[in-house]
Amino acid sequence: MPETRPLRATDPREIGGSRLTARLGEGAQGIVYLGESGTGQRVAVKLLHADIGRDERARTLFDRELAAARRVAPFCTARILAADADGDIPYIISEYIDGPSLRDRVLQEGAASPAELVTLAIGTATALAAIHEAGVVHRDFKPANVLLGPDGPKVIDFGIARPLEATSATLTGAVGTPAYMAPEQVAGSAGGAPLDMFAWGCTMAFAANGVPPFGSDSVPAIMQRILYQEPDLGALTGDLRTLVASSLEKDPAARPTAIQVLQRLLGLGPNADLLAEGTSAVARPAAPPQAGNWTPPAATHPSAAGWTPPTPPTPPPSPPPLGTYPGSRPQTGRGGRVLLLAGAAAAVVILASGLVAALLLKSDGRAEGGRTPVAQSASSKSCAYRPATGANVKEVGKPPVALPATAPSRATVETGLGTLQISLDAGTAPCTVNSLAYLAAQKFYDRTSCHRLTTDPGLQVLQCGDPSGTGAGGPGYQFDDESLSSARYTRGAVAMANAGPNTNGSQFFILYGDTTSLPASYTVFGRVTSGMDIVDAVAKKGVAGGGTDGAPKQKVAINELRTA
Structure with a gap:
């Protein structure tokens, strides 16, 4: 269970019909409380700071967060249960995920096991696919925003999420966490869903190695590596390493989409209900997909818009075995x-x-x-x-x-x-x-x-x-x-x-x-x-x-x- 702290004397005791029982965390924008609904369900209540709640720009951002969260289907994400963006103190009440963040889990217990990496990859790709299909970019996807619940990983915190069509002019400066920011974020240009996929690659590398792929020292050094150096993928290997490496391409157009990643992880065709299948797969962590039984769909370049795997062509007559030059005879030893x-x-x-x-x-x-x-x-x-x-x-x-x-x-x-x-x-x-x-x-x-x-x-x-x-x-x-x-x-x-x-x-x-x-x-x-x-x-x-x-x-x- 995530660490909680007692309520302070100045904290409210009830918000939106939910009784507040403890503090879960606090940031520049607001406080997150553990609460209990009228039906006894545990919930997470995010409350905007009172002084920030009076700021018009802060309210606009909070309202954007709420709108974005409501648009996202609840596949491997925390469900929104209630909200009020217009009251004296705006709040969002969401599903409570009873589990540590990926960041805390790795820092306390070490890198994820191979089986955990499979579950993590599927669950987080499912969440990002749902987020992007709703026309939203998370913009701060990182290990601290992945909670490891009993029914699989869940992605949280749309605090700086914004619509895909928004431009860089809507926010001042780069938004995100330096070690998980894409090159286009570091450079200060507008970015869309590909920047979340870059952060996904960084997060998977962190889960496998216990350190982000571009380091965790000074911000200038991290940004220099993100812009000009190759990632350190460490213990990642096999096909997952390939997926992560492709997600960390400097060129956003060369990165796969969340749907493409999920399709490959699950080995399903484009007509499958990938979000439901991904959610179901991580809810059964004891039996993740096995590589030996996995048949990948055909594919084209990941940057192609509206990408769907083509129907495989009828195989032509097979050429001589690879290793035998046409017209030559294999030599024997x-x-x-x-x-x-x-x-x-x-x-x-x-x-x-x-x-x-x-x-x-x-x-x-x-x-x-x-x-x-x-x-x-x-x-x-x-x-x-x-x-x-x-x-x-x-x-x-x-x-x-x-x-x-x-x-x-x-x-x-x-x-x-x-x-x-x-x-x-x-x-x-x-x-x-x-x-x-x-x-x-x-x-x-x-x-x-x-x-x-x-x-x-x-x-x-x-x-x-x-x-x-x-x-x-x-x-x-x-x-x-x-x-x-x-x-x-x-x-x-x-x-x-x-x-x-x-x-x-x-x-x-x-x-x-x-x-x-x-x-x-x-x-x-x-x-x-x-x-x-x-x-x-x-x-x-x-x-x-x-x-x-x-x-x-x-x-x-x-x-x-x-x-x-």
Whole structure:
């Protein structure tokens, strides 16, 4: 139960038919009391300060808050039970949420568990979807405004909410809490629903790590990072990390909407009652959606207005397996095993799938600005790298069997057309990321070219990573597939290619379009966070000599691939 304090002698004892029993909190605008309605229901009563209540502008803002709150459907938000904006002392009586705020819960007990993160992500996305569908922007979404009730998380406090159509001129200065403000808020420009999604991403990162993704030190330092630096996502991993990263894009148009996030979290189509389904899902926290049973809907770019997933096209005839170049033959290694082959790199858009929990450890070091970085642990398991032979094998030794305490979290691919940045997911694919980092250190990928482009409507990939350029090459080892049950092949995903089960080696592929035609047999180990325009440009040029599968007409040389 939230901490309460006794009523003071000057506090009222009854408001709007509800008996006040304790103080819950106080801010610059007013006081929130715990109360009891005439039917015995516990309620939260927000009362405007008497001196502020006489201020015309303050009353206008309070009236706006009430109007906004009344427009929002009560899905994962606190219901308004009664209100009076015109009396001597304006008030709002709302549903009382018997639970701590997310902020207090994390500060007192530590970061949320993977199961709690699933529930939290669904509940808060549902609330924001309801808020935005009512034509309202919350504008101060943060952990302190998320209450963890017995029936799931609830979003509260529309104290500075305003209609979507309002402009920045309606308020003076930036509004919000610095560590959770979007770049457009920091810059002082008008902002809409995307700024709430930025705050949602910050809030989810805080829940997973115990610290906001842009730090919690001085306001100038935080704002500098928000405007110009990448977020520290720490312990977030898998598809939830991808969702959060896309919500933290600097460009508001590149962020997903709350409905898009919710649709992906629930794995439901556009015709489903997403708000009701989201509310129902978090009311059953013991059984959150499981990634392995989750089928994502098709999707387009998240900034598209009125976005609805298109009907998936009829899959065309399948091209040769990823890792087998058209016209070539997969080479076999010792014991008749097929040698790993092909692929390509990276991911940026929103698209996500199930929510995969990963094992992470916090570093004791201090980063710039006083933040405590969170280092990604590859887990305590070892990797089996088996020998592989063939005419196109390039011997560079084998990666260490024991995984390092800290795995790389990103890769940079310098090409002749520009730079790709990839976020690596060592929590989901530790042996794959370990291999990539080893080969990068050996300069295995440097001065190679992406050798295959597939442009079928149901399979849009660019493959890279073969020093021989034949589509049949790799290092002198191969290793097992990882986390196939959570593999989701959406635009921007980077996956390890192969020519059969457990024939991984070096080749990878980048999806530049969603696909429903790939079987879950390729390890997804990363996502492009910038540079997808390079892949799109190559795809637009098409396949050399025509057709839908073969060498890309636009040459893509990898000058250097490095991890960090």
